[in-house]
Amino acid sequence: MSATVTNSNIYQERYQRAKEVMAEKGIDYLFIGPGADLQYLIGTPGMDNERMMLMVIAQKGEPAMIVPALEKLATSKYAGFFELLDWTDAEGPQGRLHQLVGSASGPVKAAVGNQLWSMFLLELQKVLPDAEWSRASEVLKALRIIKSAEEGQLLKDAAAIADKAFTDIVKLQFSGRTERELMGDINGLLLKYGQEKMLFCIVGSGPNGAQPHHHTGDRVIEPGDVVVLDFGGAYKGYCSDMTRTVLVEGGTPDPDFEKVYNLVNQARAAGHKQARPGVSCESVDAAARQVITEGRYGQYFVHRTGHGIGMEVHEEPYIVGGNSLTLEPGMAFSIEPGIYLPGRFGVRIEDIAIVTEDGEENINLSTHDYVRVK
Numbered sequence: 001m002s003a004t005v006t007n008s009n010i011y012q013e014r015y016q017r018a019k020e021v022m023a024e025k026g027i028d029y030l031f032i033g034p035g036a037d038l039q040y041l042i043g044t045p046g047m048d049n050e051r052m053m054l055m056v057i058a059q060k061g062e063p064a065m066i067v068p069a070l071e072k073l074a075t076s077k078y079a080g081f082f083e084l085l086d087w088t089d090a091e092g093p094q095g096r097l098h099q100l101v102g103s104a105s106g107p108v109k110a111a112v113g114n115q116l117w118s119m120f121l122l123e124l125q126k127v128l129p130d131a132e133w134s135r136a137s138e139v140l141k142a143l144r145i146i147k148s149a150e151e152g153q154l155l156k157d158a159a160a161i162a163d164k165a166f167t168d169i170v171k172l173q174f175s176g177r178t179e180r181e182l183m184g185d186i187n188g189l190l191l192k193y194g195q196e197k198m199l200f201c202i203v204g205s206g207p208n209g210a211q212p213h214h215h216t217g218d219r220v221i222e223p224g225d226v227v228v229l230d231f232g233g234a235y236k237g238y239c240s241d242m243t244r245t246v247l248v249e250g251g252t253p254d255p256d257f258e259k260v261y262n263l264v265n266q267a268r269a270a271g272h273k274q275a276r277p278g279v280s281c282e283s284v285d286a287a288a289r290q291v292i293t294e295g296r297y298g299q300y301f302v303h304r305t306g307h308g309i310g311m312e313v314h315e316e317p318y319i320v321g322g323n324s325l326t327l328e329p330g331m332a333f334s335i336e337p338g339i340y341l342p343g344r345f346g347v348r349i350e351d352i353a354i355v356t357e358d359g360e361e362n363i364n365l366s367t368h369d370y371v372r373v374k
C-alpha cells in the first residue's frame with residue numbers, strides 16, 4: 001500500500017462530492033472494492049483478494065468500510081473518517097453487510113465499483129434483493145476525470161521518470177537480443193529513476209510491432225528492425241504511459257518506414273494541436289486520424305487515438321470517434337496514433353496531454369524524431 005495525494009482534506013472533499021453526485025442521481029448506496037476508486041477516495045487501493053474489503057457510502061448514513069480483520073491495522077492509516085467494521089475469517093463478512101445495509105427496505109438504487117469482483121456483487125444482491133444496480137463510474141467519473149493541480153503534478157512526475165529512462169533506453173544494445181531481455185532492461189531503468197511499480201512494457205520488434213498490444217516475447221531483434229516501445233508504471237499512485245518507435249542500425253529497413261513514421265508523427269502533432277477546452281474528445285481523434293487517412297494508411301490505424309490516464313492507465317476520457325464529451329481543463333489523456341502493417345512493422349508515438357485553460361500541456365518531453373539504436 002502506498003500513499004498518494006498527501007493533503008488529507010482532499011479525501012473529505014472527495015467524499016462530499018461523491019455524496020452530492022449520488023444525490024443528483026438518486027443513488028442510495030455506493031459500494032467500492034479495492035482498486036483505483038478506493039485509492040482515490042482514501043489514499044490506498046486496499047488489498048485485492050477473495051476476502052471482502054468494501055467501502056460503503058450511504059446517502060443516509062455514516063461512511064464505513066468492511067475490512068478483513070487482518071487488514072484493519074494497515075487500512076486504519078488511511079481510513080480517516082470512515083468507520084472500519086472488521087470481520088474474522090471464521091465469521092465471514094455477511095454479518096457486517098447486514099449491519100450496514102440489511103435494514104434497507106423497499107427498492108433502493110445501488111452503484112458498484114466497475115472492478116468489484118462478481119462474487120462480492122452476488123453477496124450484495126442477497127442483502128439487497130430489490131435494489132436497482134448501476135456502475136459506480138456513474139458517480140466517480142465526474143470526480144476522477146478532472147485532475148487537480150496536485151494530481152497533474154504527480155502525472156508530470158511519472159512522465160518525467162519515463163522521459164529520463166528513455167534517454168538510457170536508446171543507449172541499450174538492441175540487435176542480437178530478445179524482446180524480453182530489452183523489457184527487463186527497460187523495467188529496470190524505470191524503477192531506477194523512481195517508478196514505484198511497473199504496469200506494462202511492450203517491445204514489439206519487426207513484424208511483432210504490427211500488433212498494437214504485442215506480448216513481448218522471444219524474438220531476437222535484428223539490424224534494420226523497427227521496434228515499438230510502449231511502457232508505463234505508477235508513481236505515488238499515478239500512471240505513466242509513453243510510446244516511442246526506434247530503428248535498429250544496419251540491415252535493410254523497410255522502404256516505407258520513413259514515410260509511415262512521418263505520417264504518424266504528423267498525426268500525433270495534429271491531435272495535440274486540436275486538444276483544448278471546449279472541443280470534443282472525438283474531434284481530437286478525428287484530427288489525428290485525418291492525417292493518416294489522407295496519407296492513405298487509414299485502414300492501418302486500428303485503434304482509438306487515446307485514453308484518459310490517472311490512477312489507472314486506461315480511464316475516462318476516451319479519445320475516440322463517437323465520444324462527444326467536451327474537454328475541460330484538468331483532463332489528462334494519451335494521444336497515440338499508430339500505423340500497423342501486418343507482416344512488416346508498426347509505428348506508434350504516444351505522449352500524455354493535460355488540458356490547460358487555453359490549450360494543452362504535453363507532459364512527455366522525449367524527442368518525437370525516431371532514434372537509431374544499436
Ligand code: ZN
Pocket residue numbers: 230231232241242243350
Ligand atoms: Zn502506451
Ligand code: ZN
Pocket residue numbers: 241307334336350
Ligand atoms: Zn496508452
